[in-house]
Amino acid sequence: MPSADQPHGVDRVVENICKLSPDLLSEACQLVLSYLLGHTRGVDSAQVSDRFQRAGVRLEQDALQDMIRFLLLTFRSAGKTNLSGDDLVSRLEESSSKWPKACLQEVHRLWSEHGASVHAQQEVHATLSISQLVDLQWKLGMAVSSDTCRSLNSPYVSLLLKVVEPSGQISHRSFEMTVPQFQNFHKQLKEMAAVMETV
Structure with a gap:
């Protein structure tokens, strides 16, 4: 679980997450979970940014990257330690007091559905922790x-x-x-x- 040395950093990420509707948060989390489950090759921040902008949510690129990184670290850490949905929500509440209840409920729901699969995938991924080439262009x-x-x-x-x-x-x-x-x-x-x- 990401426990930031500077709690203000986590609070800033949570404040940006608070700008998202539960549906938008769910979409972002599902992109992260899809990557952690091995269904996609990565989390494309440009895709996430486009979706947020279409929904009227404007975030600076650094803030968006921090949010994606936070979600990746949160779910990866929860998968490695095989946390339950309740334990994950408790740790998120400990990391910041700014979490809205609706966001925590959505994270709990998604983790309850996918947590066991992420845990299994993290065990496999631990042995294959290398970068992957997705595309090569030349001129x-x-x-x-x-x-x-x-x-x-x-x-x-x-x-x-x-x-x-x-x-x-x-x-x-x-x-x-x-x-x-x-x-x-x-x-x-x-x-x-x-x-x-x-x-």
């Missing part, structure tokens, strides 16, 4: 200036990776390679794919 360009290319007007490949971290957050990583580096990278990927087919 070919010409170098105008670069640290690795010897001369200007050299071709390069720009890669953008979409990665789901073990925490559930989706992050983007980008980097550039020379064409020979990219060809070597491609060769290694083909070798990995061939090995994986034999497993």
